[in-house]
Amino acid sequence: MSDTDKQNYELAFHITANLEDADVQKNRQDLEKIITSHGGVVSFAKDPDKIRLAYPVKHETSSYFGYFNFILETPESVDQIRDEVKMNNNILRFLILKHESRPKAEKEDMIRRMAQAERRKQRAAKDPEKTAGQKAETKMGKEDEKALDSKLEEILEKI
Incomplete structure (x- = not known):
């Protein structure tokens, strides 16, 4: 994997607040496994913290928010990661961002x-x-x- 092929991404996510701390960590680890199973390398992970939402999301007013910064070689993997994260019912909302690196x-x-x-x-x-x-x-x-x-x-x- 050469430096020119690599691309930086961020996966920000909200996990439902109805879970115990151990289950929240398990969901976080599941997300990390999804990234690594598609060839991603996690460069930074922020553990989920409980926050109050500005407006209800799927009828919930609080959630656990966390994010990963990761590196991928192939852009097609982003779609596969997105599809797998969508299947997790404990994820209220998520966003995958592509970080443009400056030369x-x-x-x-x-x-x-x-x-x-x-x-x-x-x-x-x-x-x-x-x-x-x-x-x-x-x-x-x-x-x-x-x-x-x-x-x-x-x-x-x-x-």
Whole structure:
């Protein structure tokens, strides 16, 4: 399996809350087995936690929510995984997402641009030879920033 053939996916799921903890873990393990039986490699698994649902799903107001991040070589396996998960009656709802991975060159370019922007900020803060107009504009910007910070603190204190 070469790196270019691999694709990252995420399977997010809700398990019915009517089950005991041991049964919830068994359902989680069953989902993991479904993924691995179709050639998937689980890279991360979040154990299901009981949550309150925003709206009822199949007449239930709470569920156990968890997810898996996994890698597959063949896209056809996703359909097979989806079909098998649908057959599990304890799964209220699930979603399989395909994660688009950014090319390494694009990631490096983004890091380089972020570093350049940071260096520009540092140089601008250290440069004492600004024109009067620029100083006034900068000073006004700092005053606005302080006002926003104080408003933010007031709002956070109320919460």
